[in-house]
Amino acid sequence: MADEAPFQLLHYELLQYIYKAADGGDAEQGRNVTKLESMGFRVGQGLLERLTKDTARFKDELDVMKFICKDFWTCVFKKQIDNLRTNHQGIYVLQDNAFRLLAQLSAGKQYLELSPKYLAFTCGLVRGALCGLGVKSIVTAEVSVMPACKFQVMIQKM
C-alpha cells in the first residue's frame, strides 16, 4: 500500500497536464487520449521487461493473457482481474470490478464521460505489456458502472 498515494496523484497530475495543455475540440481530445495511451505503452513495456525477468517462456496467447490478468494486474493494481472472457478469435475482455484509477472518481453519471481520460493510460499499459510479449493488440476500455471497468483486447494477427 505504501506508495499508492503518490502514484494516484502523479497519474492525476498527468491527466491535468495533458488535458490542460489544450482544451481543443474532439480531435484535440483524441490526440490527448493517444498521448496518454502511448505514455502508458512505454511504461507497460518497461514493467513487463522487469516482471518477466525470472519467468519461464510463455506457452501461447492464452498463457500470456492469464499472466496479464494475474501477475501483471496484481503488480500494478494489487488485485487480479475479476473476470477474463474470450471468443477464441483473438478478442479478450478483462473485467476489473473495482478499478483503482477510478476509485477516487465518485460514482455517478456526470463522471462517466470523464472516464476515457482515466482509462487511456492503463489501456496503454496493457498494450505495452502485451507488445512486450510479442502480442500486437488494440486495447480499449469502457465503464458501465463506477468503479467497474472492462478492458477489451483485440489481438492483431501478423
Next chain:
Amino acid sequence: MSRQSNRTTDSKKMNSELFTLTYGALVTQLCKDYENDEEVNKQLDKMGYNIGVRLIEDFLARSNIGRCQDFRETADVIAKVAFKMYLGITPSVTNWSPAGDEFSLILENNPLVDFVELPDNHSTLIYSNLLCGVLRGALEMVQMAVDVRFVQDTLRGDNVTEIRMKFIKRIEENLPAGDE
C-alpha cells in the same frame, strides 16, 4: 497450469517501479513538449507542488503527527517519516545553516532515477525536480513557506543527490494557500 509458482511478484516493490516508470514517461513527455530543460524543470516543480498540497492530507491522516515545534523537527519528519512512507528511503539530514533555517537532504539512492541515464542533450534537466515541488506544496499546507532545490544529483555525476531546503517564513492562517 499455475504460473504463480514460478513467478515472484512483490506487489509493493513493483508498484514503486510503476511509479518510477510513470514518472519517467512524464518527464520524457515534457521534454518532447517543451522547448528547453528550464521550462521542463519549472513544469515538474509545478506538478510537484500540486501533488504536495494533496499529499499532505494523506500524510497527516496516516502518520498521526501533530504540529512540528521547529524547523529541525520538520526536517526529521520529512526525512524519517515522509520519505520512508512514500519512497521507501530515509535521506540523512545534514549541513544545517548556523541560523538553523536551512539544511540538506542527502539521498544515497533516489528511486526516481533508478534506471535513468540522461542523454547528453539534457545537460540542464533537473530530472527529479518534482520532489522540490512536492516538498514546497506540502509544507505550504502547514503554513511553512520554504525554498527547495537540488544542489547535487547522481544523474549528473555527483556521488550523492542533495536537496537543499531553506525556511522562508510562516504563512498566516488567513492567507490563501499557494498559487494553484
Next chain:
Amino acid sequence: MAVCIAVIAKENYPLYIRSVPTQNELKFHYTVHTSLDVVEEKISAVGKSLGDQRELYLGLLYPTEDYKVYGYVTNSKVKFVIVVDSSNTSLRDNEIRSMFRKLHNSFTDVMCNPFHNPGDPIQSKAFDGIVSGMMTQTG
C-alpha cells in the same frame, strides 16, 4: 572469457554487438547472425515438444571449430548471444548462465530508462560496463 556479446531485437536485427578488439569484428557478426537460426529453431520448439523447453537460457547453440556460441531469449523475444573461445574449457555451464542473468538484468534497466526508445540500438554506459566486465574477466 566472452569474446563477443550481442543483443538481438525481436525482429532479429542487432541492438548491440561488442567483440574483443583483437579479432576480426565482422567474423563475429556472422557468427552471431548465423546462430540465430538455432535460436529461432529452439524458440519455435516451445509448446511443441514435451518437457520444460521453456527456460530463457537456450544453452549451447552450436560449436564451431574455434568458438562456442550460447543463446538466451527474454520473454520479450529479445535474444542474447555470447561467444566464447572454445579453447576456454574451464568455463562451466552455470557460469554462462550467470553471465546471461547479469546481461538480462542490465538490459532490463536499459529498457526502463525513459530516455531509451525500445527498438533503438542500446547506448548505455551501465550496459557497456557490464559487457566489458564479462569480456575482460577471465573465467
Next chain:
Amino acid sequence: MQLRMAGSLSELPPELCCRPMAFVALTGLDVLYNAVHRAIWDAFCANRRADRVPISFKVLPGDHEYPKCRTKRTSYEWYIPKGILKTGWMNKHLNLVPALVVLFYELDWDDPQWKEKQSECATKVEIVRTSLQGRNTKVAVVLIQKKTPLPPGEDLVASERAQALCNACELSGKSLFVLPHTDHLVGYIIRLENAFYEHAQTYYYTEIRRVKSHKEFLNKTTHQLLFVRHQFKTGFFSELKQDSQNALKYYKTAYSLIHELRAHETNILEIKTIAGFINYKICRLCFQHNTPLDAIAQFRKHTDLCKKKIGNAELAFEHTAWMSKQFQSFGELFDEAIKLGLTAIQTQNPGFYYQQAACYSQDRKHLAQQLCQPGMIYPSPDPLDPQTGGLDFYGQRPWRQGHQSIDPPNTEKEKTGILALQIKEREVPHSELIIALLSNAVAQFKKYKCPRMKSHLMVQMGEEYYHAKDYTKALKLLDYVMCDYRTERWWGLLTAILTTALRCAYLMASVKDYIIYCMELLGRASTLKEEQKSRIEKNLNKVIMNEVPDPEPQCDQSSLNAARSLWSDCMALAGLNELTIEVQDYIPFIQCKARFCSPSFHLDQPIQLQVFLRTNCPHSVSFNKLTVSLSNQEYNQWCVMESSGQETMNLLPGKTKCYNFTFVAKTEDVGKKIEMTGVEVMLGSDHSRCVYLGWRGAGGDAASTHEALQASRSSRRCGRNVEMQQELEWDSLTLQQSTMIISRVPKISVHLNHQPPALNNEIYCIQLTVQSQEEGVAKDVKLTTGLKPGQDANLGQTTHVILDDAKVCDDTAPALLPDILLGDLKSGEKLEKCVYVRCVSTGPRVFLFHVAYSIETTVEGRQIICKCHKDETVTVETLVPFEVSVKFLSTKFEPLDQVAVDIPFLLMTDILSSSPWPLLLVSSSLQLATMVSNTPKLQSQLQEVVLQSDECASECFCLRCPPLTNTNTTVATGQYLISWKRKSSSTDSPLIQTTVTLPHVILESVPLYIHADLPSFGRVRESLPVRYHIENRTTLVQDVEMTVEPSDAFMFSGLKQVRLRILPGSEQQMLYNYYPLMAGYQTLPQLNISLPRCPTTSAHTLRRFLPQCIFVKPQGRRLDDASIAAA
C-alpha cells in the same frame, strides 16, 4: 601413381576407403572360350546383393604367380622398422593374396580315364600350392560334373573315388566340392560360395593370430611403429573377416598407440597420415554400427589431437590441406550414413564439416600464397620421384624414405623437396576446392533449415568467386544474400558484402551494378567511415560524368589494368548512357517521400503535391530533373521539375528539401482517386550520363517503415537541436500516395420554411428558398424533391408530392419529383418554391431537397465547369389533426346502448383537436343512412369554429329511427363529414374533407310508448298539470293497469289507480294535476304500469321515457324567500 603420391599426400587411398571383402581366387576356369565356365563365372559375379556373402572373386590362371611370401623372421632383434604402414599392404590383401584358391576341374565320377584325370588334378593343385609357398591360403577343388549326383551315400563309387581324389590332392573332405552343371546352377553356386566364405574366415582368423603372435617379440623402445602396424593389420584382417566389432577395437587401440609415438619434424607427416587412416576406419565403423555420437566424438578427438601438429612451417599449407580433407571425408561419411537412414539435426549435420573443410582450404590457400613464391624453377631431378619406384610407406617424404631417426636429414634434399612441393601447391586450384566444399555445405544447411548459415556460406562462395576472378558468379551470389541482410537490418554485414560487390562491379566495369552499390554504400545503412564514403561519392560522380572511376582499394593489382581498359571502353561506348534504377528495395543515398497535401481536394482547388528529398552522403548531391508520375498520365506534365540552364538542383547532406507541385483536376475525375505511381530523380545530364533513380508509389525504401515506427515512439525532443529535429521530422513524414477528387463546394443556400408536424391528409406546404452566393451565374438549376429514397417502402404509396403550380394533389401524385428545371440563378438571386406534400398515413418521413447546378470557374487561371449540388433534408412527423368521438343519448341525455324504434334520441359528436396548430372547422354535416332527422333540417352547429390544440368541438343531432321492414337488430347510422383546414393557411388553400363513419346501433322495439307533457317547472302550492300519453305500438289490444304511487312531495288529483284498454296503434291520454308541496328538485310521483298481456316488459322499461323529477320553485313571497334562504 606418381601424381597421387605427390600431388595429394592428404588424399585417402581407395584401398582404405573401400569396404574390405574376403578375397577368393578361382582358377581352372576358361571364361573366354568355355561356355560352361563362363556360365559358372557369371553365376558368381551376377547380382551380388547383400544377401550374398561378402567375397570378392577373381579368376586367375592355374599357374598364377601369387606375391612371394618373405621368409618369416624368427626374431626382431636389431630390426628397426622403416615406417608404419607399407603402401602396398592393404592392396595386397584385398587383391593379391587370396584367402582361398579354388581349382575348377571337369571330372565325373564315372569318367573313363578317371586315373589320368585324378593325377592331372592333383598336379594342378600342387602348382597352386607351390606358388602360395609359406602362406596359409587354403586350396579347394570343385569338380564340374555333367551328371546330377545321387543323394550322398547311395553312390558308392562316388564316395570311394572322392576319397581317393582327396588323398591324391592332399585335400580334406571339406575342401572338395562337386558342381553338377545342370539347370539349378545358381543354387549350387550359392552353396559353394558359402562354403568358400567359411574357409576364408578361418584363413583371416589364422592371419590375425599370426600377426598377434609377433607381439611378444616386440619391445617398447624400438618397435612402437610395429605396435601400430600390427594393431592396424589385425583390425584390417578383422574387417576382411567381417568382424567389425573387433576391427573397431583394434583400430581404436591402434589410434591411441599412434599418438604415443614421439612426433618430430621428420615423421609428423607419416603419423598424421596414418592417424587419419585409422580415424577414418573408426568413424566409418561407428556409423556402420549406428553410433554416430561415437563417430563424432572420435573425430573431435582426432582433430583436436592433430590440429596443432603442423609440422614443417614451410609446408604449413600441407597441414591445412590435410585438416580440410579430414573434415571433408568425415562429412562424406556422415552424409553417407544419413543416406542409409541416420537422422541428423540442425546443430549436428554434415554441413558443419564441409564448412570447416572449406575453412581449412581457405587457410591452405592463404598459406600457399604466403609460402609459395612465384617464378621458382622446379628442381631436377624431381625429388618427389622416388627412384626406388613408388613410395614404400604411407606419409613419408619421397626424398628420404624410411628415415625414422630424429637427427635432421640431408638439408639440401630437404630444401629441394620442399621447394618442389611448394611449386606443386601453386598449381592447385584452391578456389575450386573451396567453392565445391562450400556448396556442399550450403546444400546441407538448406536441408536442415539454417537460412542464415546458408547465406553466410553463400557470401563466402561469392568472395571465393571474386578471388577466382569470376565476378559475374560472385555478384549473382552476393546480390542474392544482400536482400536477406537488408531485410534483417544487419547493416554491418550488408556493408561488408556491398564492398566486395563494388569491387567486382569495378573490376568487370559493370556500370549499373557499380552505381547501385555506390548508392547503397553512401546510404544511411552503410557503416563505412566518412572518408570512405566521400571517396565512393567521388567515384560515383565520375561515373555519372561518364569518366573512369578510381579503382577500389584492395583490388589485386594484377587485374587493375584489365579493369581500367574495360572502363574506358564502356565510357567510349556511345548510346546507352541512360539507365534507370529502381531504388525502392535498396537503402539508397537519396531518400524520397512524396505526399498529396490532403487526402481529398475539391474540384476547384488546385491539387498540391509535395516531394521530399534528402541525402545522407558526405557531399551535396546535385540532380537535374524530378518527376512524379500519376495514375492518370494527363497530369504528369504538371509534375516535372527540371534544372533551368546551368544551376542544378541539389541536396545538402542531412537537409530535407521539399519540392511542390500543383495542378488542376479534370471535371470528369470528380469522385475518382488520383494515385502516385512513381517518383524519379535524374542524376547527371544528357551530355554525360543520365541515371534515373526510380521509386514506386510515393517513395520510401527498405528501411523507412521501420524508422518511421521507431520515430513515432521516440522520446526525442522536437525543436531542441536543429539537426535532430530534421531527423525526426523526416522519419515521421508520412506518405500520402493517393487523393480523392470531390465536387466543388456549392455556394448556394437552401432554406426550408414549414410548420411541422404535418397533419394527416392535409396538403402540407414546405417553402423552399434557394439563394445563390456565386459570383457567376448558376446555370440550369435543377431541383429534385420529395420523399428521400431508401425509406420504408410503403411510405412511397402514402406520400404524394406536387409543386405549387400543379393543382390537385391526389393519390396519383408521385412521392418524388426528379430534376425539376428551375432555370439559371444570377449572383445573389433568390428563388422560392412551395412543395406540397400530402401524407395519407401518420408517422415520420424524411424529405429531400437536392438542388444541382453547374457553374464556370477559373482555377489557376484555367476555365473549368463544375457541377455542384446542395442537399437539404428534413424529417416531418405526420399526426392526425383531431379525434372524433360519437355517443348516443336519450332525449333525457342519458347514454343509450340501444335505440328504440321510432323514438327520438340524440347523436352527440366531439371533435378533439390533437394538432399543435389552431384548426378552422369550416363545416360539418351528417349523411344519415337509415336514421332520419327528428328536427326539420340538420345544419352544422360548428361552422367556422376555430379549434385550438386540445380543444374540443361538440354538436348534437336529434334523430329517430323509423320502423324497419327487415328485422335486423343493428343499423348503420351514417357518416359524419368534417371539412377543415389550418387556421393559418391562406384563404384559397383547399379544404380537407375528413369523413368519420358513425357506429352502428342496436335497435329495439317497445310495446308501449309512454311519455308525458308537463311544464318545465312547478311552483310550490300551485297546480302542476301532467298529461301522460300511452301509445300502443303492438298489433294487439293492450290492457294497461296504471297506479300512481303517493309521494310526500306532491299531492295530486286524478285517478289513483286505473285499468284501461288501448287498441293497436292508438293512444290514450291520462291527465293528472300534481300539487307540489316543497321546493327544489323533486321526484315526481311514480307511475306504475303493467301489461298483463305481455308480462315480459317490466314497469321499469315502460317508465324509461318518463321524466323522474322536476324543479319546484318556492312561492313568490318575501318571508318565504327568507325561509328559503334559511332552508
